[in-house]
Amino acid sequence: MPAYNSDSDHLPHALKILIAGGFGVGKTTFITATSEITPLRTEELLTAAGTGVDDLAGVEAKTTTTVALDFGRITIAPATVLYLFGTPGQDRFWFLWDKLCHGALGAVVLVDTRRLPDCFAAVDFFESRRMRFLVAVNEFDGAHRYEPHEVRQALGLRPEVPIVTCDARHQRSATVVLLTLVQTLLTHPARTHPIQAGNPT
Amino acid sequence: MTAGGAHQEAWLDEAAGRLVRPYTVSAGRTRPTTAMELLSWVVATGVRPRGRLEPDHDVALRLCGAATTVAEVAARMRLPAAVTKVVLSDLVAVGAVRTRPPSPAADPTDRTILERLLAGLQQRL
Ligand SMILES: Nc1nc2c(ncn2[C@@H]2O[C@H](COP(=O)(O)OP(=O)(O)OP(=O)(O)O)[C@@H](O)[C@H]2O)c(=O)[nH]1
Ligand SMILES: [Mg+2]
Numbered sequence: 202m203p204a205y206n207s208d209s210d211h212l213p214h215a216l217k218i219l220i221a222g223g224f225g226v227g228k229t230t231f232i233t234a235t236s237e238i239t240p241l242r243t244e245e246l247l248t249a250a251g252t253g254v255d256d257l258a259g260v261e262a263k264t265t266t267t268v269a270l271d272f273g274r275i276t277i278a279p280a281t282v283l284y285l286f287g288t289p290g291q292d293r294f295w296f297l298w299d300k301l302c303h304g305a306l307g308a309v310v311l312v313d314t315r316r317l318p319d320c321f322a323a324v325d326f327f328e329s330r331r332m333r334f335l336v337a338v339n340e341f342d343g344a345h346r347y348e349p350h351e352v353r354q355a356l357g358l359r360p361e362v363p364i365v366t367c368d369a370r371h372q373r374s375a376t377v378v379l380l381t382l383v384q385t386l387l388t389h390p391a392r393t394h395p396i397q398a399g400n401p402t
Numbered sequence: 403m404t405a406g407g408a409h410q411e412a413w414l415d416e417a418a419g420r421l422v423r424p425y426t427v428s429a430g431r432t433r434p435t436t437a438m439e440l441l442s443w444v445v446a447t448g449v450r451p452r453g454r455l456e457p458d459h460d461v462a463l464r465l466c467g468a469a470t471t472v473a474e475v476a477a478r479m480r481l482p483a484a485v486t487k488v489v490l491s492d493l494v495a496v497g498a499v500r501t502r503p504p505s506p507a508a509d510p511t512d513r514t515i516l517e518r519l520l521a522g523l524q525q526r527l
Binding site: 211212213214215216217235238270272274275276277278281283284286303304306307333372373376377379380383384386387390391 | 440441443445469471473474476477478483502504505506507508510511513515516517518519520521522523524526527
């Protein structure tokens with residue numbers, strides 16, 4: 202671990218990027234490839250209390266459940282850390298996305314062209330939250346290669362949302378996706394500030 | 403299966419939601435006494451608690467030697483965040499760990515931050 206000054210409130214600065222997409226699209230793979238820590242899974246507890254019960258539709262409100270989150274870390278500078286959070290693939294955990302969105306710089310939506318509709322939920326979610334995102338087409342072996350404009354059309358993406366292709370298994374390829382997202386934030390600043398989604402509870 | 407391979411622990415199944423099993427580490431407790439978020443900071447105060455620490459508390463305290471986040475401690479200990487929060491709040495209660503709220507939300511239009519991020523990522527290529 203980097204040697205942070207621990208004698209005061211001199212804390213490092215944490216940045217956050219979300220990795221989203223449908224089931225089995227490569228979120229864990231992407232975070233594993235880019236993160237510098239290997240044990241990168243944690244579980245967050247979900248209970249009805251403290252979370253709008255309405256949000257728990259589909260989850261047995263009476264039981265305590267946990268949800269597995271992928272978690273990665275990239276040291277950017279001595280006192281700047283980038284955290285990657287893999288959003289849970291299932292729609293019923295949307296309310297958790299809200300929490301994860303809070304303070305995030307942007308998001309990567311991973312797409313498997315064999316199952317394009319799986320990413321609609323993520324795209325809709327980030328659009329509704331005005332979270333900046335890009336679409337990364339994860340090129341699975343044997344999958345038909347679609348042209349970016351075909352994917353753009355199929356997803357109904359706005360022109361300012363970049364589409365890139367990647368192989369989530371490779372550090373370099375996945376890192377380029379993150380770089381592209383940051384570059385997009387730099388070259389096309391949002392017209393409005395994204396709303397702060399959720400409460401930092 | 404995921405690319406984690408050998409790192410996948412039996413305590414985690416692939417399904418996103420499931421029942422919490424009784425956690426021995428936290429003596430079944432899932433409610434931390436101190437409110438913490440995944441990205442709350444935790445850092446050892448240097449105060450060594452009297453008496454012997456439970457092994458997991460000891461590990462957690464050592465992981466807080468430099469300021470780190472709850473999520474990172476959880477990931478490194480391979481414990482669910484909820485359990486990690488209980489362990490960390492025990493350490494807060496005895497004065498061994500101090501916790502601070504998460505970093506303020508980064509402004510996605512802050513060029514200084516974005517350029518630093520860009521440079522940091524480029525270095526990893
Ligand atoms: N060929 C190829 N396979 C990939 C790629 N990315 C992921 N995979 C494989 O796809 C499978 C699913 O990847 P995961 O990373 O577990 O997907 P996930 O999005 O985390 O899945 P859930 O958490 O279950 O929603 C794994 O077997 C990966 O090895 C890729 O870019 N190319
Ligand atoms: Mg996964």
